[in-house]
Every structure is written in structure tokens, then in C-alpha cells.
Amino acid sequence: MDSKQLQQTFLADRAKILLHHPQGMGNYFTFKSAVDILGLDWDELLPNGVYNITGEGYYDMGYMANLIGPPESAVAAMKEHSSWEKLRIYPPDLINELKVLAAKKKFGRELGDNFTVMGVEGAQGGIGYTYATFLNPGDEVITTDPAYFHFVPGAELNGAIVKPIKLGKHNGYKLNPKEVEAAITPKTKMIVVCDPINPFGVVATKEELLEIAAIARKNNIIIFNNITHNTHQTDASAQHYPMASLHSPETPMDHVISVSGVSKGYGMPAIRVGFMGGHPALLRGAFLLKMETTKIHINYPGQYASLAAMQDYNYLKKSTEILRRNYKHIEETVDMTEGVSIPVKPQYGFCMIIDISATGVSAQEIATALLKYKIGVITGDGLGDVGDIEYIRLNYSHPDIKCFELFREALPKAIADAKKGIYKQDVIKFFEKIGSERGKRIIERIKE
Known part of the structure; x- marks a missing residue:
């Protein structure tokens, strides 16, 4: 049997649902989709199969991991309790x-x-x-x-x-x-x-x-x-x-x-x-x-x-200050970038949306170009029909301000590259391969 026959013969119906689901893992566009489009080295960007971009010089503004990292108090507690007594039961x-x-x-x-x-x-x-x-x-x-x-x-x-x-x-x-x-x-x-x-x-x-x-x-x-x-x-x-x-x-x-x-x-x-x-x-x-x-x-x-x-209040204070600083920087970047807007100001956490619909190109093409400039993001099609090619979701938790300075430089360049149409066919091929109904609608919209 080939792969398709194996799946159809042995997978349970609930697993089959996910094979071509637009929100199934791997079926929506992310910076990982752009890795192959750009011909980049997976081991360089995501060594050992990690989800977040950790390659040198790259910044991950896509997956929702708190990139500030854990408080030192938590690391110390984990070391203290990684003992023979605790690990054997x-x-x-x-x-x-x-x-x-x-x-x-x-x-x-x-x-x-x-x-x-x-x-x-x-x-x-x-x-x-x-x-x-x-x-x-x-x-x-x-x-x-x-x-x-x-x-x-x-x-x-x-x-x-x-x-x-x-x-x-x-x-x-x-x-x-x-x-x-x-x-x-x-x-x-x-x-x-x-x-x-x-x-x-x-x-x-x-x-x-x-x-x-x-x-x-x-x-x-x-x-x-x-x-x-x-x-x-x-x-x-x-x-x-x-x-x-x-x-x-x-x-x-x-x-x-x-x-x-x-x-x-x-x-x-x-x-x-x-x-x-x-x-x-x-x-x-x-x-x-x-x-x-x-x-x-x-x-x-x-x-x-x-x-x-959860009892480290100094960590909470410092990490909140970092997030507020980072959001302000993105807000300024958006204000100076033509065709980009923030639909609504985030109030908690480090998750936000930018709307790129006024640029005239798709979020997927811009996301591909952003990775070229070493910024990883995730597009709206994994989140729903609303904003599927207009939204880019950003994680603004990175503790290094250089991430946001690079994003400020990269965003207008990525939009300019996308407007040349150089990634359009590759984005279309991605959704053709996935075969989801949402993907088919996205293809038609990108072709317009």
C-alpha cells in the first residue's frame, strides 16, 4: 500500500479529519513553510527539531512561547528537586x-x-x-x-x-x-x-x-x-x-x-x-x-x-516591563509602515495581530519574505477564515530589543519583495499540496 492507502485503511475517522484540516498541524502557513520556499537549512534555523527558531541571527516572532524564559528561582527549584528520591517514584x-x-x-x-x-x-x-x-x-x-x-x-x-x-x-x-x-x-x-x-x-x-x-x-x-x-x-x-x-x-x-x-x-x-x-x-x-x-x-x-x-513577583514585574516596551516598539513600527495596521491593542499576554490587507499582497507572501530577513512569523490561515490572508500574528515576548529593531527594518523590505510576486506561486503550491477547503479559497484570492 502507498501512504494514502495506509491512511484510508487503518486510521480512525477522528484522525482522518485532521489530515486535510486547515488548522491541523502542518496544514497552515508558518515560517516553517517558508524554509523550503527559500531553500534554507532546517538544521541551521531549527536545530534538533525544536519548534522555535533558534538559529544564529534569527528571531522568532511566531510561536507563542514566552521567549523571556523562566525565572532563575524556577531553575534553582528544578535543580534542587531533580534528586534520586524524587525521580524514582x-x-x-x-x-x-x-x-x-x-x-x-x-x-x-x-x-x-x-x-x-x-x-x-x-x-x-x-x-x-x-x-x-x-x-x-x-x-x-x-x-x-x-x-x-x-x-x-x-x-x-x-x-x-x-x-x-x-x-x-x-x-x-x-x-x-x-x-x-x-x-x-x-x-x-x-x-x-x-x-x-x-x-x-x-x-x-x-x-x-x-x-x-x-x-x-x-x-x-x-x-x-x-x-x-x-x-x-x-x-x-x-x-x-x-x-x-x-x-x-x-x-x-x-x-x-x-x-x-x-x-x-x-x-x-x-x-x-x-x-x-x-x-x-x-x-x-x-x-x-x-x-x-x-x-x-x-x-x-x-x-x-x-x-x-508563580511566587516570583520580581520576575513578573520585570517581564511585564519587557512586554510593554516591545509592544510600544511594534506600534511605532506599524505607524511608519504603509499598508499595515493594528486592528486592536492587546491588553494581556504577548499575542497580537497586524493587518496587512492594505499592502495589496497576502500575509503568506510577506511571511516568506520576512524569513528571508531572519524574522519568523505565523499567518492568519491557521487561526480561521477571518483574516486568513490579511493577518499576521506576532509574539512580542523576545527580551532582546534587537529583535524588534530588525523587524522594523525587515517589514517594509518584506512587503516590497512580496509586491514583486516572487513568492506567489510557491504559496499557491503550498496550499495545493495541503488540499484543504480553506486553502482552495485562499488560492483563488491570491490569484485575483
Whole structure:
């Protein structure tokens, strides 16, 4: 059998869904797509198969890793607890100190009869367990367009039907309670509230969250509240509220499942530490599912590193200052670059969008040219239909200001190169090879 026959014969239907899914890994355009187009050396840019660009002279503004890195206190704690005693036994789901701290610091709750926290393999693990625990085939899930890469395919591989709400200026680039209520049908099982929202970095107001929670409660709908990017307040005037923290006798949040981790806030994606919070009766189902699939508890050194990091307030202060400095630099760059704009100012985290639609060329062509000038970015087609060829998502967490100085030099050059049409056919070939329906629409738009 050839590769296609092997896949069609042996893969489960849920795996087949991902083969040509526009948001399946490898099926959307990133700086990695541009590596082959430009004929660059993979080992030079991404040695040992790492996800982020680490090649000398290159800067990664694409994947959402906190490039500031971990606090020294976390590294010291990890070394201290990498001992013979700790490594020879299975760790608990979460050590008690970390469970208490995660409940209070990440979700704004105390542990008790109606709230607990379990450990998961990063916030990404929390996404998978939430979908697998609560979704049945045919259930409808309300999310946004654009949205984090894995929200849509993760739901669909569980047999759910995704009902996206398009984001734009009309709703402030976030979920509007009235639009959410209008999207509900008798089949709606879950509302995904990503807040701060990836890719725009904006946050919902307390009133908006309470209204969405009330709508879901009235209709017996579970809320999946992903708050992965809530550690850094990059806009001092904004205030983020974990939905779990809004729990009261008048506004019970027992129907809310909350997920966060330490990758974004504390620069430790390699240790895969995440938290899933909710009512113990609901998390019991998630825990049992986890034990029958991965059966992975977070390693001891990683748990102690997370405990140290989440109490390192000096690190949080310094890293927030870096992010505010970096955003200001990008804002100035955009202001001086013709055809580029920022749809909405990010408020939390280090994730933002620039809109290049006024340049007259696609985001994919510009992304290819940016890599030529040693800047890696990710384009909008992996996030949804909205902004698929108009949006470039940026990670502005790099601690070295040289990254943003190079971006300022590279952006106008990349636009000028893209306008020459030298990458158009290669971008078209990429989407032809993927064969997704979104890719086919993108080809037609690029050809116009």
C-alpha cells in the first residue's frame, strides 16, 4: 500500500479529519513553510527539531512561547528537586502547595467542596481533556473565528460541530454576549471563552463574562474558560477576570471548566505544567479519562519549578516591563509602515495581530519574505477564515530589543519583495499540496 492507502485503511475517522484540516498541524502557513520556499537549512534555523527558531541571527516572532524564559528561582527549584528520591517514584497529580497556589493565583478560588484543581500536561493538555470529557458526537461548540489553532480541530475530532462567531471591530474582537445567545441551539453543549483571546490579546469585561455565564447556565451549557495568557497585564488600564473567580451564591460557576499553565506566563513550555480547575464532580470525569489515556502526572521537578515561578513577583514585574516596551516598539513600527495596521491593542499576554490587507499582497507572501530577513512569523490561515490572508500574528515576548529593531527594518523590505510576486506561486503550491477547503479559497484570492 502507498501512504494514502495506509491512511484510508487503518486510521480512525477522528484522525482522518485532521489530515486535510486547515488548522491541523502542518496544514497552515508558518515560517516553517517558508524554509523550503527559500531553500534554507532546517538544521541551521531549527536545530534538533525544536519548534522555535533558534538559529544564529534569527528571531522568532511566531510561536507563542514566552521567549523571556523562566525565572532563575524556577531553575534553582528544578535543580534542587531533580534528586534520586524524587525521580524514582511516581509524583502526585499536583503537590498540595501547588494545587492551593494554582487555585488562588490562576483561577481566583479557594479549594473546597465546589472547586478543585488537577494537573495536566500544559494548558494544551487541558484543552484535550476538556473536549474529550464533555463532548459527544453531534454536540455543538461555540468558539470564535479567528481562534487558537487547536480549538476547532480538537472539538471536531471528538465528533462535535463547531459554530464560530466572527470577530471584528463590530464586537471589539471578542465574544459578545448577544451574539453568543443568538448562536445557541438545542444541540449547543459548550462555549469556548478564551480570555485573554488568542490571537488579539484583548479581555472581556466582568459584566460580559457574567452575562455569558448566565446564558450558559440557563441553557445547561458548559463553559471552557481558557485563560492561558492572563499573567502579564501589558495594558495597565485593563483588568482580567478568571470566570471561576466570579463564583458566588448568586452567580454560581459550577458549569465552568478553567484551564491555564506556566508556559506563557513563566517561560517554561518545556516542562509541560498546566492546571485544570472546576467542580470536583466534573473534574472526576476528566481525571478518570486522563488516567485511562495518558496516565501522566506532572514530574516533581516541574511542579516545584512552577511553585517557585508563580511566587516570583520580581520576575513578573520585570517581564511585564519587557512586554510593554516591545509592544510600544511594534506600534511605532506599524505607524511608519504603509499598508499595515493594528486592528486592536492587546491588553494581556504577548499575542497580537497586524493587518496587512492594505499592502495589496497576502500575509503568506510577506511571511516568506520576512524569513528571508531572519524574522519568523505565523499567518492568519491557521487561526480561521477571518483574516486568513490579511493577518499576521506576532509574539512580542523576545527580551532582546534587537529583535524588534530588525523587524522594523525587515517589514517594509518584506512587503516590497512580496509586491514583486516572487513568492506567489510557491504559496499557491503550498496550499495545493495541503488540499484543504480553506486553502482552495485562499488560492483563488491570491490569484485575483
